[in-house]
Amino acid sequence: MLGMYPTFYVPGIGTAWVMGIIGVIHVVASHTSVGASFLFALLETRAYRENKPQLMEFIKRYGMFLLVFSYIIGSITGPGIWYAITVASPRGVSGLIHNFVWVWASEWVYFTVEVIGVYALVYLIGKIDARTHLKLTWSFALASWATMLLIVGVLSFMMWPGHDSWYQTGSTSEAFYNVNFFAQLGTRTGGMIVMAALVGLLVASRVSDPALRRSVVRMIAPVGLVGGAVAVVMFFYYLRTLPHNALVMLDTHLLPVYAKGMVAVFAVATLWLVFAWAFPQHVYTSLAISLFLFIAVVGVWPEERMRESMRKPYVAGQYIYGNQVIARDVPGKGIHSEVERIAEHGLLQLHPFVPDRLRTVTDANELEVGRLLTKVACANCHSLEPGGPLRNLPGKLHMATDEDMIAAFLRGPLKYGTQPYMPRIDLPDDEIRAIAHYLAAVDSGKNVDRLIAQQQAAEQRAVAAANDGKSGSTSAPALVAEQEQQAAGQATPSRN
Ligand code: HEC
Numbered sequence: 001m002l003g004m005y006p007t008f009y010v011p012g013i014g015t016a017w018v019m020g021i022i023g024v025i026h027v028v029a030s031h032t033s034v035g036a037s038f039l040f041a042l043l044e045t046r047a048y049r050e051n052k053p054q055l056m057e058f059i060k061r062y063g064m065f066l067l068v069f070s071y072i073i074g075s076i077t078g079p080g081i082w083y084a085i086t087v088a089s090p091r092g093v094s095g096l097i098h099n100f101v102w103v104w105a106s107e108w109v110y111f112t113v114e115v116i117g118v119y120a121l122v123y124l125i126g127k128i129d130a131r132t133h134l135k136l137t138w139s140f141a142l143a144s145w146a147t148m149l150l151i152v153g154v155l156s157f158m159m160w161p162g163h164d165s166w167y168q169t170g171s172t173s174e175a176f177y178n179v180n181f182f183a184q185l186g187t188r189t190g191g192m193i194v195m196a197a198l199v200g201l202l203v204a205s206r207v208s209d210p211a212l213r214r215s216v217v218r219m220i221a222p223v224g225l226v227g228g229a230v231a232v233v234m235f236f237y238y239l240r241t242l243p244h245n246a247l248v249m250l251d252t253h254l255l256p257v258y259a260k261g262m263v264a265v266f267a268v269a270t271l272w273l274v275f276a277w278a279f280p281q282h283v284y285t286s287l288a289i290s291l292f293l294f295i296a297v298v299g300v301w302p303e304e305r306m307r308e309s310m311r312k313p314y315v316a317g318q319y320i321y322g323n324q325v326i327a328r329d330v331p332g333k334g335i336h337s338e339v340e341r342i343a344e345h346g347l348l349q350l351h352p353f354v355p356d357r358l359r360t361v362t363d364a365n366e367l368e369v370g371r372l373l374t375k376v377a378c379a380n381c382h383s384l385e386p387g388g389p390l391r392n393l394p395g396k397l398h399m400a401t402d403e404d405m406i407a408a409f410l411r412g413p414l415k416y417g418t419q420p421y422m423p424r425i426d427l428p429d430d431e432i433r434a435i436a437h438y439l440a441a442v443d444s445g446k447n448v449d450r451l452i453a454q455q456q457a458a459e460q461r462a463v464a465a466a467n468d469g470k471s472g473s474t475s476a477p478a479l480v481a482e483q484e485q486q487a488a489g490q491a492t493p494s495r496n
Pocket of ligand 1: 253312313314321323364374377378379380381391393394397407414419420421422423425461
């Protein structure tokens with residue numbers, strides 16, 4: 001048996017989208033708050049040096065805004081990511097924990113400091129002496145950034161360790177300081193400053209004193225522009241640190257779709273910051289909100305989506321496939337590839353959560369086995385329903401209803417792993433046929449779930465009849481008939 005977990009599938013959108021939606025909200029909230037911590041530190045340093053206590057008024061306002069939005073949303077979506085990834089990619093998460101358990105533990109320590117810090121910062125303004133408060137604000141900024149730095153080590157390892165020796169040693173520091181690390185840290189640091197500047201303009205738009213608003217905006221806007229420049233330069237560096245499969249995915253699937261949006265986000269953010277600097281009195285709340293939303297949605301969603309998609313076929317470290325199968329040996333961690341074992345024995349025999357009655361393919365259960373195998377082998381990366389947003393399989397198969405054609409794809413490219421963005425999925429022939437049978441049925445528009453429910457009911461009926469013959473009980477068939485009707489749904493005419 002393999003160390004696999006049950007497959008969790010959200011019909012329609014696929015589990016990856018659930019993760020994506022939570023993740024994007026989290027990134028917007030968390031990056032804004034980390035970036036804001038630096039803006040606070042810079043603003044407060046200025047307030048202290050130039051003796052401008054009115055700037056503290058703005059910091060208090062912005063800090064309160066963060067407390068209500070970023071920290072609440074961030075702290076809800078952070079654990080939300082944990083729940084979502086644990087069910088979507090249990091082995092991916094397990095792999096990360098086995099590499100980074102102490103890194104994560106340290107991250108939580110800094111996060112605690114950060115949360116206490118933001119409360120202390122807002123509520124102690126004017127209550128403690130200015131110098132101590134300034135130290136507090138800088139500590140808050142460094143603790144916030146430390147949470148990002150530690151998480152980036154984990155996120156960038158997900159793309160790949162980059163140096164081959166990690167597979168031999170399994171060392172945490174080699175995993176953490178992977179080739180991607182500094183590039184991603186730089187891109188996110190630049191990006192978070194831009195986000196914080198944009199939210200800062202939003203908060204500044206509510207400041208009624210024109211002199212205060214002007215001095216705040218004139219300070220925030222250039223910092224935002226520098227952040228944007230850092231993000232762009234580091235992003236180009238980041239592109240140079242990617243593995244081959246990611247570059248293929250970028251060239252063929254991602255850049256053609258997202259490049260224009262990325263340029264638009266950069267242009268709009270730059271123009272907006274320059275405009276704000278030039279005309280601080282025209283920084284209106286409605287404008288600030290719309291531009292922030294535009295940049296958060298059009299900027300962050302593609303960025304996260306790209307990072308996730310580029311990593312395919314792997315979910316972590318280029319050794320765990322998206323479908324949870326171990327792709328290669330990692331001697332440093334005592335991990336062995338499972339691809340060949342699956343090719344030899346099949347998923348039905350090796351997956352611990354396959355019900356016994358489905359371990360062998362028969363005419364009666366082929367559709368159900370096909371659905372199960374497709375969920376296990378493909379659904380981490382593909383929606384199963386036509387039109388689903390996550391590279392839906394019917395669409396990818398051009399609605400093919402020919403079982404042999406679908407099977408040929410599984411016996412060719414998937415078996416030999418020729419598509420750089422898809423795992424090598426080498427299955428025994430009966431499993432390939434079951435998958436093809438299921439996918440062809442979905443493509444031909446059949447209500448597959450209902451058909452399977454009917455087949456299950458028929459099977460139970462047969463078992464019940466056999467038992468009935470033995471025991472002489474009369475209640476079992478009636479029970480099964482009732483179950484079958486429930487399973488088949490209201491619309492089906494009753495069996496006679
Ligand atoms: C680890 C992720 C992953 C898994 C698992 C996966 N695929 Fe894919 N698949 C992809 C990606 C990525 C693409 C290409 C991206 C796109 O078209 O948006 C793709 C594309 C495809 C295509 C289009 C042809 C092509 O080569 O671009 C088909 C057909 C397909 N997959 C079928 C399957 C089937 C069937 C399974 C399960 C047996 C499966 N995939 C499992 C990631 C995956």
